[in-house]
Amino acid sequence: MSGPLPSSPPHALPDPLAALDHGGTLHSARFNETYHARTGALVRATRIFLAGTHTPERWRGTSRFTVADLGFGVGINFLTLWDAWRRDPQRPRALHVVAFEGYPLDVDDMRRALTALVPQGMMGSVHAMLAQWPARLPGVHRLEFEGGSVTLTLAFGDVRHTLPQSDATVDAFFLDGFSPTRNPEMWTADVMTHLARLAAPGARLASWVTERAVVNALLAAHFDAEIVGGAGGGRMMTLGTYGGTGRRIAPAAPDHVLVVGGGIAGAGIAQALALRGAAVTVLDAAPAGVGRGVHAGHRAAALTPLISRDDDVRARLSRAGSHRAQARWLTLPGAAAPVRCGTLQLARDDAQVAVMADTVHRLGFPTDWVRAVDVAQASALAGLSLARGGVFFSSGMRIDPHALIVGLLDMPAIKTMCADVRRLSQNAAGQWCAHDAHDAIVACAPVVVVANAADAPRLLAPFAGTSCPSLPKMHALAGEVSFVPAQTLGGGPRRIVGGQGYLLPETGGYCVAGSTYAHGAAMSVVTPAGRAVNLEKARGLLAEKGLNDGGVYGDRSAASMAAEIDAADGPAPGTLFGLSAGAANGSSAHAGPDDLAGWAGWRAVLPGRLPAIGAVPDRPGLWMATGYASRGLSWSALAGDLISAALFGEPSPLETGLQHAIAPR
CATH class of the missing domain: 3.30.9.10 (D-Amino Acid Oxidase, subunit A, domain 2)
Structure with missing residues (x-):
């Protein structure tokens, strides 16, 4: 999304040039438009977007519901949606919002605008959102509320780049960017095609924009779009329903997962799964929870992001990993919590x-x-x-690795077992089973994640085959x-x-x-x-x-x-x-x-020194997280959320290009 003003340096997010105008409304000098209606912004969000997509009616009886919001602005649509979810006794267990913003505001501008717009009863949500508001860095940022039941996945950057990199199955689309005359790049046929790529069967769409070119682009992307009049003579709007086959709905989330490996990798995955309600069994020859873990005696380590002149894959991954670690770990109790010292x-x-x-x-x-x-x-x-x-x-953090592992595994849903896993098998019910040194079955579950560092190639060799040719090349350093x-x-x-x-x-x-x-x-x-x-x-x-x-x-x-x-x-x-x-x-x-x-x-080092995180091809229920090399702390929380998001049908916390870079290979 380019504006009429000179572009910013490479990789930087453009300045939105936002300020409160004489009427107290947040205004963008870049686009010469306001970020929200001068009056009745929440009512407008409810009437056009929630009612226009029939969202409250459609989410009832579902376990999860996902909304894509193009043009996040100050977050009025998100806050209105969250409030509706909170008030509905028939709400889904999980509400996910993936939002796209090319010109994110800083937290002070957000606070000034929302203080004037939002009623006192919703200010608690405003404070919670702003407390987690990320730095203006390009990429994907995950915010979580209501104990993780409500998530906000922010994609900062040009929508022509961020939307194709998004990984989500969307039930409702809110199209709320600056107008096509001011910001034409957001309303192109390519953008609408990428919306269709994310659409669940029967996904609904709503927008206040009624330009015929936009409607035609939606029709070409298989949205049954039409311009309709608002109720009671209200504003015209565009509504649509996706008529294509739709994105495959994620299978039911697993109720039990085995994690092989009780170190930094396994603990990060176990915590992420347990936070989503899964029962987790961690199998390790020396479980950290009983004081014999591999990091016992390791006094401290550092977690620091990277930068590179071209903002390459390694730099972007380290930035994402650092953000997820802060979100997951800073609130842990006692010595498990990192010290953010810089x-x-x-x-x-x-x-x-x-x-x-x-x-x-x-x-x-x-x-x-x-x-x-x-x-x-x-x-x-x-x-x-x-x-x-x-x-x-x-954001650099000093971490006590052993205390961190113990803290991550200290959850009621996580069971640790001392087991030297020698091989994996699948039983007649399709469950994955772990066998010990005597070939006795230790535990079985529908899903297993192999996260035992340099020992992973041995366990995965019978299943990964030619689909992961780099795995046998892993070496221990x-x-x-x-x-x-x-x-x-x-x-x-x-x-x-x-x-x-x-x-x-x-x-x-x-x-x-x-x-x-x-x-x-x-x-x-x-x-x-x-x-x-x-x-x-x-x-x-x-x-x-x-x-x-x-x-x-x-x-x-x-x-x-x-x-x-x-x-x-x-x-x-x-x-x-x-x-x-x-x-x-x-x-x-x-x-x-x-x-x-x-x-x-x-x-455990793979060629290229990037980790391998994801599903083993053609082996449903078999996942890996290994090859963390010298940056285990950088990948731990990110891998946990990446795998858990896929298993639980959430928007991914990582761009698809970066997922591909670390996929089992």
């Missing part, structure tokens, strides 16, 4: 500082999400004197992190500091430094050599002089800090903080805080 991603050298700054400028993303920082700004944010500048992500007493760093950085390695803020008296990449390793263990690599990477992030920040750690050289770090290595060669290198691996959860020198684990 991430400083440092350039590798002075030349790259300029490249990173130029990338941020070119992308045009909101500065409250990512901004370029010079060395002084980076040091001030960290509370330590750093070697270089780079970029700052405000060992790596370790090191624990550094925070006192040797004056308390440690206030933010995550990343670059050629990383250094995390203090937790439990230690900072985590990492990490190593050991190709072809037979074991993944903490070693003196690995610790030396990690400490050298940490030193490379720091400047020669410390930042004198109110006595936080004073004016000290990197060399003096390095000496203290080295001196803290332990009492004798071959031991680290009193723990032998051979014992300090991911299973050493029993060791006390003073004994831990580090943690070691494995990464």
